[in-house]
Amino acid sequence: MTNKAKFALVDCNNFYASCERVFEPKLEGKPIVVLSNNDGCIIARSNEAKALGIKMGLPYFKVKDLIVRNGVVVKSSNYPLYGDMSSRVMRVISQYSPIQEVYSIDESFIDLAGLPFHLINHMQSLRRQVKSWTGVPVCIGMGSTKVLAKLANRIAKKYIKFNGVFDIDELPYERYCKLLRSVEVGDLWGIGRQSTRKLNCIGISSSYDFYQADIGVIETLLGVNGKKVYQELYGNSCVPIESIPPTRQQIVSSRSFGSDLKEFHELNQALTSLARKAVNKLNDHKLATTTITVFIYTNPHKKNKTCIHLSKTVGMTTAIQDESQLIPLIAKILKLIYKPGYSFYKGGVVLSNLTKNYRQQDLFSINQNSQSQVLAHKKSNAIKGINERFNESIKYASEVGNNRWLPRANFRSNRYTTSWNELLVI
Protein backbone atom coordinates (compact mmCIF):
# COMPACT_ATOMS: atom_id res chain seq x y z
CA MET A 1 0.00 0.00 0.00
CA THR A 2 1.58 3.23 -1.08
CA ASN A 3 -1.23 5.69 -0.49
CA LYS A 4 -2.02 4.60 3.05
CA ALA A 5 -2.63 7.33 5.56
CA LYS A 6 0.27 8.12 7.84
CA PHE A 7 0.21 10.42 10.82
CA ALA A 8 2.77 11.48 13.35
CA LEU A 9 2.02 12.90 16.76
CA VAL A 10 4.76 15.17 18.02
CA ASP A 11 4.36 15.65 21.77
CA CYS A 12 6.59 17.73 24.02
CA ASN A 13 7.96 15.89 27.04
CA ASN A 14 6.60 17.31 30.31
CA PHE A 15 6.11 20.55 28.42
CA TYR A 16 5.67 23.13 31.20
CA ALA A 17 8.48 21.64 33.26
CA SER A 18 10.70 21.59 30.17
CA CYS A 19 9.96 25.27 29.44
CA GLU A 20 11.08 26.16 32.96
CA ARG A 21 14.30 24.20 32.45
CA VAL A 22 15.15 26.01 29.23
CA PHE A 23 15.63 29.23 31.17
CA GLU A 24 16.91 27.62 34.37
CA PRO A 25 19.24 24.83 33.26
CA LYS A 26 20.23 24.07 36.84
CA LEU A 27 16.81 22.42 37.15
CA GLU A 28 17.94 19.68 34.78
CA GLY A 29 17.67 16.33 36.56
CA LYS A 30 15.69 17.79 39.45
CA PRO A 31 12.05 17.05 40.25
CA ILE A 32 9.77 19.92 39.15
CA VAL A 33 6.02 20.43 39.42
CA VAL A 34 3.98 23.20 37.84
CA LEU A 35 0.77 24.39 39.50
CA SER A 36 -2.52 25.43 37.92
CA ASN A 37 -3.82 28.98 38.13
CA ASN A 38 -4.21 30.20 41.69
CA ASP A 39 -1.52 27.65 42.67
CA GLY A 40 -4.32 25.11 43.06
CA CYS A 41 -3.42 21.75 41.54
CA ILE A 42 -0.46 19.92 40.07
CA ILE A 43 -0.78 20.17 36.29
CA ALA A 44 2.68 19.19 35.10
CA ARG A 45 5.53 17.10 36.46
CA SER A 46 9.04 16.31 35.38
CA ASN A 47 9.96 12.61 35.19
CA GLU A 48 11.73 12.90 38.55
CA ALA A 49 8.54 14.26 40.15
CA LYS A 50 6.48 11.48 38.55
CA ALA A 51 8.92 8.95 40.01
CA LEU A 52 8.22 10.34 43.48
CA GLY A 53 4.60 9.33 43.04
CA ILE A 54 3.20 12.86 42.68
CA LYS A 55 -0.01 12.39 40.73
CA MET A 56 -1.47 14.65 38.06
CA GLY A 57 -4.31 16.91 39.19
CA LEU A 58 -3.71 16.63 42.92
CA PRO A 59 -4.38 19.73 45.01
CA TYR A 60 -1.05 21.28 45.93
CA PHE A 61 -1.77 21.46 49.67
CA LYS A 62 -2.31 17.71 49.79
CA VAL A 63 1.18 16.91 48.49
CA LYS A 64 3.01 19.84 49.99
CA ASP A 65 4.70 17.68 52.65
CA LEU A 66 5.95 15.20 50.07
CA ILE A 67 7.16 18.08 47.90
CA VAL A 68 9.06 19.81 50.69
CA ARG A 69 10.56 16.54 51.95
CA ASN A 70 11.98 15.69 48.54
CA GLY A 71 13.16 19.14 47.58
CA VAL A 72 10.79 19.32 44.60
CA VAL A 73 10.97 22.63 42.73
CA VAL A 74 7.53 24.27 42.53
CA LYS A 75 6.46 26.72 39.82
CA SER A 76 3.25 28.67 39.32
CA SER A 77 1.98 28.37 35.76
CA ASN A 78 3.39 30.94 33.38
CA TYR A 79 1.19 30.87 30.27
CA PRO A 80 2.80 33.80 28.49
CA LEU A 81 6.05 31.81 28.54
CA TYR A 82 4.51 28.43 27.64
CA GLY A 83 2.36 29.92 24.88
CA ASP A 84 5.32 31.64 23.27
CA MET A 85 7.54 28.55 23.56
CA SER A 86 4.72 26.51 22.06
CA SER A 87 4.51 28.68 18.98
CA ARG A 88 8.27 28.35 18.46
CA VAL A 89 8.07 24.57 18.70
CA MET A 90 5.09 24.47 16.32
CA ARG A 91 6.94 26.58 13.79
CA VAL A 92 9.85 24.14 13.69
CA ILE A 93 7.48 21.17 13.35
CA SER A 94 5.72 22.87 10.44
CA GLN A 95 8.88 22.56 8.36
CA TYR A 96 8.64 18.78 8.36
CA SER A 97 5.26 18.34 6.70
CA PRO A 98 2.98 20.48 4.53
CA ILE A 99 -0.02 19.50 6.66
CA GLN A 100 0.04 20.27 10.37
CA GLU A 101 -2.66 20.34 13.01
CA VAL A 102 -1.74 22.14 16.22
CA TYR A 103 -3.73 19.94 18.56
CA SER A 104 -2.89 21.50 21.91
CA ILE A 105 -0.31 23.73 23.51
CA ASP A 106 2.23 20.89 23.49
CA GLU A 107 1.08 18.52 20.74
CA SER A 108 0.90 18.58 16.99
CA PHE A 109 -0.29 16.05 14.44
CA ILE A 110 1.40 16.08 11.06
CA ASP A 111 0.50 14.22 7.89
CA LEU A 112 3.36 12.13 6.54
CA ALA A 113 1.53 10.34 3.71
CA GLY A 114 3.47 10.41 0.50
CA LEU A 115 6.54 12.23 1.82
CA PRO A 116 9.64 11.05 -0.04
CA PHE A 117 11.73 10.48 3.07
CA HIS A 118 12.81 7.65 5.28
CA LEU A 119 10.24 8.50 7.93
CA ILE A 120 12.14 7.41 11.02
CA ASN A 121 15.15 9.47 9.93
CA HIS A 122 12.93 12.40 9.02
CA MET A 123 11.34 12.37 12.46
CA GLN A 124 14.66 11.94 14.25
CA SER A 125 15.84 15.02 12.43
CA LEU A 126 12.69 16.89 13.55
CA ARG A 127 13.39 15.89 17.12
CA ARG A 128 16.95 17.16 17.04
CA GLN A 129 15.90 20.39 15.35
CA VAL A 130 13.20 21.22 17.91
CA LYS A 131 15.58 20.46 20.76
CA SER A 132 18.42 22.53 19.37
CA TRP A 133 16.30 25.53 18.27
CA THR A 134 13.94 25.75 21.27
CA GLY A 135 15.49 23.60 24.02
CA VAL A 136 12.30 21.57 24.36
CA PRO A 137 12.54 17.75 24.13
CA VAL A 138 9.81 15.99 22.10
CA CYS A 139 8.80 12.41 21.35
CA ILE A 140 7.13 11.27 18.15
CA GLY A 141 4.70 8.44 17.48
CA MET A 142 3.70 7.33 13.99
CA GLY A 143 0.74 5.30 12.78
CA SER A 144 -1.86 5.01 10.05
CA THR A 145 -4.50 6.67 12.26
CA LYS A 146 -4.45 9.35 14.94
CA VAL A 147 -5.37 6.87 17.67
CA LEU A 148 -2.42 4.68 16.60
CA ALA A 149 -0.05 7.66 16.42
CA LYS A 150 -1.08 8.56 19.98
CA LEU A 151 -0.45 5.02 21.12
CA ALA A 152 2.91 4.98 19.34
CA ASN A 153 3.82 8.18 21.12
CA ARG A 154 3.34 6.47 24.49
CA ILE A 155 5.81 3.82 23.41
CA ALA A 156 8.30 6.38 22.15
CA LYS A 157 8.17 8.09 25.54
CA LYS A 158 8.29 4.91 27.60
CA TYR A 159 11.17 2.97 26.05
CA ILE A 160 14.42 4.86 25.62
CA LYS A 161 15.70 2.30 23.11
CA PHE A 162 13.57 3.93 20.42
CA ASN A 163 15.34 7.23 20.92
CA GLY A 164 12.06 9.16 21.02
CA VAL A 165 10.57 7.99 17.71
CA PHE A 166 8.35 4.96 17.22
CA ASP A 167 6.30 3.73 14.25
CA ILE A 168 3.55 1.37 15.34
CA ASP A 169 2.81 0.26 11.75
CA GLU A 170 6.16 -1.54 11.67
CA LEU A 171 5.08 -4.02 14.34
CA PRO A 172 4.19 -7.55 13.20
CA TYR A 173 0.61 -8.53 14.09
CA GLU A 174 1.61 -10.65 17.08
CA ARG A 175 3.69 -7.88 18.59
CA TYR A 176 0.89 -5.41 18.01
CA CYS A 177 -1.49 -7.66 19.96
CA LYS A 178 1.06 -7.99 22.73
CA LEU A 179 1.34 -4.22 22.91
CA LEU A 180 -2.45 -3.84 23.10
CA ARG A 181 -2.55 -6.35 25.97
CA SER A 182 -0.13 -4.19 27.92
CA VAL A 183 -2.17 -0.97 27.59
CA GLU A 184 -5.29 -0.38 29.67
CA VAL A 185 -8.33 0.50 27.61
CA GLY A 186 -8.70 3.79 29.48
CA ASP A 187 -5.30 4.85 28.16
CA LEU A 188 -6.55 4.89 24.58
CA TRP A 189 -7.15 8.35 23.15
CA GLY A 190 -10.91 8.99 23.31
CA ILE A 191 -11.72 6.46 26.04
CA GLY A 192 -12.29 8.43 29.22
CA ARG A 193 -13.29 7.53 32.76
CA GLN A 194 -16.98 6.90 32.14
CA SER A 195 -16.35 4.75 29.09
CA THR A 196 -13.71 2.77 30.99
CA ARG A 197 -16.21 2.08 33.75
CA LYS A 198 -18.80 0.84 31.27
CA LEU A 199 -16.26 -1.33 29.44
CA ASN A 200 -14.93 -2.83 32.68
CA CYS A 201 -18.50 -3.83 33.56
CA ILE A 202 -18.65 -6.11 30.52
CA GLY A 203 -15.19 -7.55 31.10
CA ILE A 204 -13.14 -5.31 28.84
CA SER A 205 -10.08 -4.01 30.64
CA SER A 206 -7.13 -4.01 28.23
CA SER A 207 -6.92 -2.38 24.82
CA TYR A 208 -6.66 -5.88 23.42
CA ASP A 209 -10.03 -6.86 24.98
CA PHE A 210 -11.47 -3.77 23.35
CA TYR A 211 -9.85 -4.62 20.01
CA GLN A 212 -11.33 -8.13 20.12
CA ALA A 213 -14.81 -6.97 21.16
CA ASP A 214 -17.80 -6.83 18.82
CA ILE A 215 -18.12 -3.49 17.04
CA GLY A 216 -21.88 -3.42 17.55
CA VAL A 217 -21.49 -3.81 21.30
CA ILE A 218 -18.95 -0.98 21.36
CA GLU A 219 -21.20 1.32 19.37
CA THR A 220 -24.20 0.61 21.57
CA LEU A 221 -22.19 1.17 24.71
CA LEU A 222 -20.06 4.19 23.73
CA GLY A 223 -21.75 5.74 20.69
CA VAL A 224 -20.08 6.96 17.53
CA ASN A 225 -16.90 8.16 19.20
CA GLY A 226 -16.15 4.80 20.78
CA LYS A 227 -16.74 3.18 17.41
CA LYS A 228 -14.22 5.52 15.80
CA VAL A 229 -11.55 4.61 18.34
CA TYR A 230 -12.26 0.94 17.66
CA GLN A 231 -11.96 1.34 13.91
CA GLU A 232 -8.79 3.38 14.21
CA LEU A 233 -7.17 0.52 16.14
CA TYR A 234 -7.74 -1.55 12.98
CA GLY A 235 -5.97 1.08 10.91
CA ASN A 236 -9.08 2.69 9.40
CA SER A 237 -8.63 6.43 9.71
CA CYS A 238 -11.87 8.04 11.01
CA VAL A 239 -10.53 11.23 12.58
CA PRO A 240 -9.10 13.50 9.89
CA ILE A 241 -6.27 15.93 10.42
CA GLU A 242 -7.50 19.53 10.74
CA SER A 243 -4.88 21.83 9.37
CA ILE A 244 -7.22 24.83 9.43
CA PRO A 245 -8.55 25.43 12.93
CA PRO A 246 -12.36 25.53 12.90
CA THR A 247 -13.93 28.84 13.90
CA ARG A 248 -14.48 29.16 17.56
CA GLN A 249 -17.86 28.36 19.13
CA GLN A 250 -17.35 30.19 22.39
CA ILE A 251 -14.92 32.24 24.43
CA VAL A 252 -14.61 31.60 28.14
CA SER A 253 -12.75 33.71 30.64
CA SER A 254 -12.97 32.50 34.23
CA ARG A 255 -10.84 32.26 37.34
CA SER A 256 -10.73 30.97 40.87
CA PHE A 257 -10.20 34.04 43.04
CA GLY A 258 -7.16 34.50 45.27
CA SER A 259 -9.54 35.05 48.22
CA ASP A 260 -13.25 34.36 48.62
CA LEU A 261 -15.28 37.43 47.64
CA LYS A 262 -18.45 38.62 49.38
CA GLU A 263 -18.95 42.21 48.30
CA PHE A 264 -20.53 43.24 45.03
CA HIS A 265 -17.79 45.70 44.16
CA GLU A 266 -15.12 43.03 44.66
CA LEU A 267 -16.92 40.64 42.32
CA ASN A 268 -17.51 43.43 39.88
CA GLN A 269 -13.80 44.20 39.80
CA ALA A 270 -12.99 40.55 39.09
CA LEU A 271 -15.62 40.14 36.41
CA THR A 272 -14.75 43.41 34.69
CA SER A 273 -11.16 42.23 34.39
CA LEU A 274 -12.29 38.83 33.12
CA ALA A 275 -14.65 40.51 30.66
CA ARG A 276 -11.74 42.52 29.30
CA LYS A 277 -9.76 39.34 28.74
CA ALA A 278 -12.73 37.79 26.95
CA VAL A 279 -13.32 40.81 24.74
CA ASN A 280 -9.63 40.97 23.83
CA LYS A 281 -9.82 37.39 22.69
CA LEU A 282 -12.98 38.21 20.77
CA ASN A 283 -11.14 41.00 18.96
CA ASP A 284 -8.07 38.84 18.33
CA HIS A 285 -10.27 36.42 16.42
CA LYS A 286 -12.20 39.26 14.74
CA LEU A 287 -15.49 37.96 16.10
CA ALA A 288 -18.61 39.48 17.61
CA THR A 289 -21.03 37.96 20.12
CA THR A 290 -24.76 38.00 20.74
CA THR A 291 -24.94 35.84 23.84
CA ILE A 292 -23.29 36.62 27.14
CA THR A 293 -23.25 34.51 30.29
CA VAL A 294 -21.98 35.68 33.66
CA PHE A 295 -21.53 33.19 36.51
CA ILE A 296 -20.30 33.12 40.10
CA TYR A 297 -19.86 30.01 42.26
CA THR A 298 -19.28 29.33 45.91
CA ASN A 299 -16.69 26.71 46.81
CA PRO A 300 -18.06 23.18 46.26
CA HIS A 301 -15.24 21.68 48.34
CA LYS A 302 -16.44 23.23 51.57
CA LYS A 303 -18.68 20.48 52.82
CA ASN A 304 -20.25 22.37 55.72
CA LYS A 305 -21.55 25.25 53.61
CA THR A 306 -24.29 25.30 50.99
CA CYS A 307 -22.84 25.53 47.52
CA ILE A 308 -24.59 27.77 45.01
CA HIS A 309 -24.10 28.40 41.31
CA LEU A 310 -25.51 31.72 40.16
CA SER A 311 -25.59 32.52 36.47
CA LYS A 312 -27.51 34.38 33.83
CA THR A 313 -27.39 34.33 30.06
CA VAL A 314 -28.46 37.33 28.01
CA GLY A 315 -29.07 37.34 24.27
CA MET A 316 -29.00 40.41 22.05
CA THR A 317 -30.43 41.26 18.67
CA THR A 318 -27.23 42.90 17.45
CA ALA A 319 -23.81 41.34 17.82
CA ILE A 320 -21.34 43.40 19.82
CA GLN A 321 -17.56 43.45 19.82
CA ASP A 322 -16.56 46.64 21.62
CA GLU A 323 -15.49 46.62 25.23
CA SER A 324 -17.40 49.87 25.75
CA GLN A 325 -20.60 47.95 25.02
CA LEU A 326 -19.70 44.68 26.65
CA ILE A 327 -18.09 45.70 29.93
CA PRO A 328 -21.01 47.79 31.26
CA LEU A 329 -23.34 44.95 30.34
CA ILE A 330 -21.37 42.51 32.50
CA ALA A 331 -21.92 44.70 35.58
CA LYS A 332 -25.65 44.85 34.82
CA ILE A 333 -25.93 41.07 34.58
CA LEU A 334 -23.86 40.59 37.72
CA LYS A 335 -26.21 42.92 39.58
CA LEU A 336 -29.12 40.69 38.58
CA ILE A 337 -27.60 37.48 39.93
CA TYR A 338 -25.58 38.71 42.91
CA LYS A 339 -26.74 37.60 46.36
CA PRO A 340 -25.19 39.06 49.49
CA GLY A 341 -24.10 36.81 52.33
CA TYR A 342 -22.25 34.21 50.30
CA SER A 343 -18.52 33.75 49.78
CA PHE A 344 -17.79 33.33 46.10
CA TYR A 345 -14.62 31.52 45.10
CA LYS A 346 -14.88 31.53 41.32
CA GLY A 347 -16.52 33.47 38.51
CA GLY A 348 -16.40 34.08 34.83
CA VAL A 349 -17.79 35.28 31.54
CA VAL A 350 -18.83 33.19 28.54
CA LEU A 351 -19.35 34.69 25.09
CA SER A 352 -21.21 32.47 22.62
CA ASN A 353 -23.11 32.63 19.35
CA LEU A 354 -19.99 34.11 17.84
CA THR A 355 -20.27 35.63 14.40
CA LYS A 356 -17.62 36.55 11.90
CA ASN A 357 -17.55 39.42 9.39
CA TYR A 358 -21.26 39.80 8.84
CA ARG A 359 -23.22 41.35 11.68
CA GLN A 360 -26.98 41.17 11.89
CA GLN A 361 -28.41 44.68 12.11
CA ASP A 362 -31.26 45.63 14.42
CA LEU A 363 -34.45 46.02 12.38
CA PHE A 364 -35.87 48.57 14.80
CA SER A 365 -32.80 50.67 15.33
CA ILE A 366 -33.27 54.08 13.73
CA ASN A 367 -29.65 55.05 13.31
CA GLN A 368 -27.85 52.22 11.58
CA ASN A 369 -24.14 52.93 11.75
CA SER A 370 -24.94 56.11 13.58
CA GLN A 371 -22.27 58.54 14.57
CA SER A 372 -22.32 57.27 18.15
CA GLN A 373 -21.63 53.67 17.10
CA VAL A 374 -18.72 54.75 14.99
CA LEU A 375 -17.38 56.82 17.86
CA ALA A 376 -17.76 53.94 20.32
CA HIS A 377 -15.77 51.72 18.01
CA LYS A 378 -13.06 54.32 17.56
CA LYS A 379 -12.86 54.79 21.32
CA SER A 380 -12.44 51.07 21.92
CA ASN A 381 -9.69 50.83 19.36
CA ALA A 382 -7.89 53.83 20.83
CA ILE A 383 -8.01 52.35 24.34
CA LYS A 384 -6.79 49.03 23.02
CA GLY A 385 -3.89 50.69 21.22
CA ILE A 386 -2.84 52.66 24.30
CA ASN A 387 -3.07 49.58 26.50
CA GLU A 388 -0.93 47.56 24.14
CA ARG A 389 1.71 50.25 24.10
CA PHE A 390 1.58 51.39 27.71
CA ASN A 391 1.04 48.20 29.65
CA GLU A 392 -2.70 48.21 30.41
CA SER A 393 -2.68 51.78 31.68
CA ILE A 394 -6.31 52.65 30.88
CA LYS A 395 -8.94 50.83 32.88
CA TYR A 396 -12.61 51.04 33.66
CA ALA A 397 -13.28 52.43 37.13
CA SER A 398 -14.81 49.10 38.09
CA GLU A 399 -11.52 47.36 37.33
CA VAL A 400 -9.81 49.29 40.11
CA GLY A 401 -10.21 48.00 43.64
CA ASN A 402 -8.61 46.02 46.42
CA ASN A 403 -7.41 43.28 44.05
CA ARG A 404 -8.44 40.55 46.47
CA TRP A 405 -9.68 38.57 43.47
CA LEU A 406 -6.25 38.29 41.85
CA PRO A 407 -5.21 34.63 41.71
CA ARG A 408 -2.20 33.54 43.73
CA ALA A 409 1.00 32.91 41.78
CA ASN A 410 3.64 32.62 44.46
CA PHE A 411 6.21 30.71 42.42
CA ARG A 412 6.10 32.29 38.98
CA SER A 413 9.19 32.45 36.84
CA ASN A 414 9.84 35.41 34.55
CA ARG A 415 8.08 35.92 31.23
CA TYR A 416 11.47 35.62 29.57
CA THR A 417 10.32 35.76 25.97
CA THR A 418 7.39 38.17 26.03
CA SER A 419 8.28 40.96 28.45
CA TRP A 420 11.19 43.37 28.08
CA ASN A 421 11.36 43.80 31.85
CA GLU A 422 11.76 40.09 32.48
CA LEU A 423 14.52 39.11 30.08
CA LEU A 424 16.94 36.43 31.22
CA VAL A 425 19.93 38.05 32.92
CA ILE A 426 23.29 36.39 32.39
Next chain:
DNA sequence: TCTGGGGTCCTAGGACCC
Protein backbone atom coordinates in the same frame (compact mmCIF):
# COMPACT_ATOMS: atom_id res chain seq x y z
C1' DT B 1 -5.97 27.76 55.03
C1' DC B 2 -5.21 25.80 50.33
C1' DT B 3 -9.00 21.91 45.08
C1' DG B 4 -7.47 25.01 37.08
C1' DG B 5 -9.02 26.74 32.74
C1' DG B 6 -10.52 26.33 28.15
C1' DG B 7 -12.32 23.95 24.71
C1' DT B 8 -15.33 20.41 21.44
C1' DC B 9 -18.85 17.12 20.18
C1' DC B 10 -22.85 14.01 21.01
C1' DT B 11 -27.40 12.90 22.68
C1' DA B 12 -31.99 13.19 24.42
C1' DG B 13 -35.94 15.72 24.97
C1' DG B 14 -38.93 19.58 24.13
C1' DA B 15 -40.94 22.99 21.09
C1' DC B 16 -42.23 23.88 16.87
C1' DC B 17 -43.33 23.36 11.78
C1' DC B 18 -46.21 21.38 7.79
Next chain:
DNA sequence: TCTGGGGTCCTAGGACCC
Protein backbone atom coordinates in the same frame (compact mmCIF):
# COMPACT_ATOMS: atom_id res chain seq x y z
C1' DT C 1 -63.35 4.67 21.99
C1' DC C 2 -60.37 5.72 18.17
C1' DT C 3 -55.68 10.61 17.47
C1' DG C 4 -49.79 10.48 11.80
C1' DG C 5 -45.47 11.09 10.04
C1' DG C 6 -41.55 13.47 9.21
C1' DG C 7 -38.87 16.94 9.95
C1' DT C 8 -35.77 21.07 12.23
C1' DC C 9 -33.88 23.73 15.85
C1' DC C 10 -32.58 24.67 20.49
C1' DT C 11 -30.93 23.53 25.05
C1' DA C 12 -28.99 21.13 28.89
C1' DG C 13 -26.19 17.74 30.36
C1' DG C 14 -22.66 14.38 29.69
C1' DA C 15 -18.36 12.89 27.95
C1' DC C 16 -14.10 13.71 26.15
C1' DC C 17 -9.52 16.22 25.36
C1' DC C 18 -5.25 19.02 26.85
